[in-house]
Each structure stands twice: as structure tokens, then as C-alpha cells.
Amino acid sequence: NAGVTQTPKFRILKIGQSMTLQCTQDMNHNYMYWYRQDPGMGLKLIYYSVGAGITDKGEVPNGYNVSRSTTEDFPLRLELAAPSQTSVYFCASNRHVGADTQYFGPGTRLTVL
Amino acid sequence: AQTVTQSQPEMSVQEAETVTLSCTYDTSENNYYLFWYKQPPSRQMILVIRQEAYKQQNATENRFSVNFQKAAKSFSLKISDSQLGDTAMYFCASNSGTYKYIFGTGTRLKVLA
Numbered sequence: 328n329a330g331v332t333q334t335p336k337f338r339i340l341k342i343g344q345s346m347t348l349q350c351t352q353d354m355n356h357n358y359m360y361w362y363r364q365d366p367g368m369g370l371k372l373i374y375y376s377v378g379a380g381i382t383d384k385g386e387v388p389n390g391y392n393v394s395r396s397t398t399e400d401f402p403l404r405l406e407l408a409a410p411s412q413t414s415v416y417f418c419a420s421n422r423h424v425g426a427d428t429q430y431f432g433p434g435t436r437l438t439v440l
Numbered sequence: 441a442q443t444v445t446q447s448q449p450e451m452s453v454q455e456a457e458t459v460t461l462s463c464t465y466d467t468s469e470n471n472y473y474l475f476w477y478k479q480p481p482s483r484q485m486i487l488v489i490r491q492e493a494y495k496q497q498n499a500t501e502n503r504f505s506v507n508f509q510k511a512a513k514s515f516s517l518k519i520s521d522s523q524l525g526d527t528a529m530y531f532c533a534s535n536s537g538t539y540k541y542i543f544g545t546g547t548r549l550k551v552l553a
Contacts, residue, residue: 360541
């Protein structure tokens with residue numbers, strides 16, 4: 328199992344550009360998440376999904392969009408990038424909630440200049 | 441609302457010594473789960489240990505153990521025989537059986553040779 332994979336690992340964007348962060352898991356997990364991690368802070372939830380075709384907003388969804396057309400993939404779209412979106416982005420997944428372990432991808436470091 | 445608080449931004453410990461990282465949480469739920477995650481410099485988050493709130497016995501995983509004080513809403517992590525590879529950011533997290541995982545702001549641990 329590759330687990331949770333994310334691409335790219337690093338990216339620099341100019342203000343106003345758009346991009347998609349890719350996330351794939353091969354563990355047949357129902358739940359998938361996108362978090363952002365700012366320096367000195369914990370993880371903040373951007374969007375989550377409880378299964379293919381079902382997505383919902385987390386704490387900080389503004390400026391982002393997601394889709395979940397398959398169980399495996401959960402891409403995060405940034406439209407009109409802003410400096411406030413400079414952060415490290417993590418994708419995570421788990422089969423069930425509660426005691427289930429969340430498996431994390433390696434993260435994407437995004438800088439918006 | 442659920443909250444998780446880690447009041448120690450940074451700690452250091454000598455190799456082979458024992459260190460305890462603190463975490464307090466707040467929840468109105470009766471059934472919940474608590475976790476410690478490790479984030480090494482590589483950024484990949486991995487689960488260290490978890491505790492189900494209904495279990496009175498403290499969880500243990502090799503050199504890692506927790507001190508779960510339910511009445512005090514405290515969930516500290518003890519690392520025994522610290523190793524250089526334990527150098528990382530440690531996050532405390534909680535889940536009450538829904539999609540939502542709440543993370544603390546992290547404690548940066550440095551193990552000194």
C-alpha cells in the first residue's frame with residue numbers, strides 16, 4: 328500500500344493563479360480530509376468528504392474547492408491564489424471515525440507571492 | 441465546542457531520559473477518543489498512540505505511554521528512553537465519533553545527544 332499520496336510536494340504560485348493539489352489513497356477509506364498547517368499552529372480543516380460524491384466545508388473553506396468523484400481521489404482546488412493561502416497542506420484519510428487512525432499524506436508546501 | 445490545548449510550545453530532553461508532553465482537552469461528549477501524532481522534520485504525520493475515553497487503563501506502545509486523567513480532562517504523553525529519532529513536533533488530537541478531529545497547536549520536542 329502506498330497509503331496517502333500528495334502531489335506536488337512544493338509549489339510557488341503568483342497572486343491570482345490557480346492550481347489543484349492532488350490527493351490519492353489506496354486503502355479504500357471512506358473519509359478524506361484537507362487540512363492546512365500554518366507556522367506554530369495546529370491543523371485547520373478546509374474540506375472533508377464522507378464518501379464518493381459527498382463533500383462538506385470545514386473551518387476554513389474560503390478560497391478552496393473540492394470534489395470526490397471516486398473513493399480514491401480527493402483533489403483540492405485553489406482559485407485566485409492569495410498570500411494568505413501560503414501554508415502546508417495535508418490530505419488525510421480514515422476508514423471510520425472515532426478510534427480509527429487518520430493516515431496523512433506527506434504534505435504540500437505552497438507559497439503564494 | 442471541542443478544544444485541545446497544548447501549553448508547551450517547545451521542550452528538550454537528553455537522550456535516554458524521560459519526557460512528558462502535556463495536553464488538556466474539553467468536550468461535552470461521553471464517548472470520545474484521544475490521540476498523539478508525531479510529525480518529524482519530513483512532515484509526515486504518524487500516529488503514536490491512542491486512548492478510548494471509556495477505557496480506564498492507560499494506553500502503552502513500547503516506549504510511549506499516556507497518563508489519561510478523565511476528570512481533569514488531561515492526556516499527557518510520556519516518552520521513556522528518549523532517542524534522537526523522537527525529535528519531532530507532537531500533536532494531541534481528539535475525536536468524538538464524528539468526522540471532526542480537533543488538533544492542538546503542537547509541542548516541538550528536541551532530543552539532545
